[in-house]
Amino acid sequence: MIRVEGLSKTFSDGFKALVDVDLSIQRGEIFALLGPNGAGKTTLISVICGLVNASRGRVLVDGHDNVDDYRAARELxxxxxxxxTNEAFTTVWDTVSFSRGLFGKPQDPAHIEKVLRSLTLWEKRDSRLLELSGGMKRRVLIAKALSHEPQVLFLDEPTAGVDVELRREMWEVVRSLRDQGVTIILTTHYIEEAEEMADRIGVIRRGEIVLVENTHALMRKLGSKELTLHLQEPLEAVPESLAGHGLELANEGHALVYSYDAARQEGGSSISGLLADLEAVGLRVKDLHTRQSSLEDIFVSLVQERA
Ligand SMILES: Nc1ncnc2c1ncn2[C@@H]1O[C@H](COP(=O)(O)OP(=O)(O)OP(=O)(O)O)[C@@H](O)[C@H]1O
Ligand SMILES: [Mg+2]
Structure with missing residues (x-):
C-alpha cells in the first residue's frame, strides 16, 4: 500500500531528520512506528502525506508517486x-463535512453520519468544537481524516494524553477500521500500545529505521525470559556445581534467578539441564515462576544499544 524508498529529509538548518529510510506497508495491516521524541516519526508521516518535501528518495501510495501524482496519492x-488544531467555533458536523469537501468529494451525509456514529460523536454533531472534551476533540480529528473515505489512515500519537478508558476505546476504533479494510499506520510512545495493536512494528531512531519486525516475532526473537526458583531453604551462595547456569541469588538467598533466551531455548535443553543439576545438589524448590520481558524492555535495550 505504501512504499518508501531511500527517503532522506534534511531541514533548511542542515538537520538530518530522516536518513535513507526504506519501508513497505502492506495493505490491511496495522503498523506501529515506535521511537523516542524527535526520532523523526512526524517528519516521516508528513513526507509520506506530501506535507513536507523529501530531500531524496520517493514515496508510492498504492503505486502513485506522491510528488508526480500528488492528488491521486493524497486522496487515498x-x-x-x-x-x-480545531476550529473552535465550528460544529462537529460542519468541520467533518468540510474536510470531505477539501478532497473534492461530493457531499455524502450518510457517510458522515456513519463516521460520526462509529466514533460515538453522533450526539455531539451540533456541538461547537470548543464545547467538547479533549478526547472528543481527538475523535473529531479521526472523523475528519475519515471523511473522504481514505484507504490508509495515519494516526500520529492517537492516544497521547488520553486516559486509559479512552485509549482502549480508540484501539477498538482502530481495529474496526482495519476490519473494514483500512491500512493503519500509527506512531506511539506507548510500547504497550504497539504490542497490543500492531501487526508489525518499526523502530525509528535519529531518523533511521533501526528495525522492522512482525510483533510476535519481535517478542520471540528479542524477548528474554526469567525463571525464578523459590527455595525451601535459603542459600549463602550459588553452589559450585551450578556455576555454569549463570544463576543469580535473589531475595536474600531465598530465590535463584535464571535468565534465558526464549528462542535459543527451543533448540537446547538448558532448563532441563538446570533442573537435573538442582536435583543432583539436593536443592528443594518451593515454587517457581517465569517472566517474559515486555516490548518495553526490548525497546529500551535497543535504543540504548545503538546510542
Ligand atoms: N521544520 C523543521 N526544521 C528543522 N528541524 C525540524 C523541523 N521539523 C522537525 N525538525 C526536527 O526533526 C527531528 C524529528 O522531529 P519529529 O517531529 O519528526 O519527531 P517525532 O519522532 O515525531 O517526535 P515526537 O515523539 O516528539 O513527536 C527533531 O529533532 C525536530 O527538531
Ligand atoms: Mg511527532
Whole structure:
C-alpha cells in the first residue's frame, strides 16, 4: 500500500531528520512506528502525506508517486495529526463535512453520519468544537481524516494524553477500521500500545529505521525470559556445581534467578539441564515462576544499544 524508498529529509538548518529510510506497508495491516521524541516519526508521516518535501528518495501510495501524482496519492490517505488544531467555533458536523469537501468529494451525509456514529460523536454533531472534551476533540480529528473515505489512515500519537478508558476505546476504533479494510499506520510512545495493536512494528531512531519486525516475532526473537526458583531453604551462595547456569541469588538467598533466551531455548535443553543439576545438589524448590520481558524492555535495550 505504501512504499518508501531511500527517503532522506534534511531541514533548511542542515538537520538530518530522516536518513535513507526504506519501508513497505502492506495493505490491511496495522503498523506501529515506535521511537523516542524527535526520532523523526512526524517528519516521516508528513513526507509520506506530501506535507513536507523529501530531500531524496520517493514515496508510492498504492503505486502513485506522491510528488508526480500528488492528488491521486493524497486522496487515498487520511491523516490524524499529532497536534490538535480545531476550529473552535465550528460544529462537529460542519468541520467533518468540510474536510470531505477539501478532497473534492461530493457531499455524502450518510457517510458522515456513519463516521460520526462509529466514533460515538453522533450526539455531539451540533456541538461547537470548543464545547467538547479533549478526547472528543481527538475523535473529531479521526472523523475528519475519515471523511473522504481514505484507504490508509495515519494516526500520529492517537492516544497521547488520553486516559486509559479512552485509549482502549480508540484501539477498538482502530481495529474496526482495519476490519473494514483500512491500512493503519500509527506512531506511539506507548510500547504497550504497539504490542497490543500492531501487526508489525518499526523502530525509528535519529531518523533511521533501526528495525522492522512482525510483533510476535519481535517478542520471540528479542524477548528474554526469567525463571525464578523459590527455595525451601535459603542459600549463602550459588553452589559450585551450578556455576555454569549463570544463576543469580535473589531475595536474600531465598530465590535463584535464571535468565534465558526464549528462542535459543527451543533448540537446547538448558532448563532441563538446570533442573537435573538442582536435583543432583539436593536443592528443594518451593515454587517457581517465569517472566517474559515486555516490548518495553526490548525497546529500551535497543535504543540504548545503538546510542
Ligand atoms: N521544520 C523543521 N526544521 C528543522 N528541524 C525540524 C523541523 N521539523 C522537525 N525538525 C526536527 O526533526 C527531528 C524529528 O522531529 P519529529 O517531529 O519528526 O519527531 P517525532 O519522532 O515525531 O517526535 P515526537 O515523539 O516528539 O513527536 C527533531 O529533532 C525536530 O527538531
Ligand atoms: Mg511527532
Amino acid at each position: 490517505i487520511g491523516l490524524v495529526p499529532q497536534e490538535l
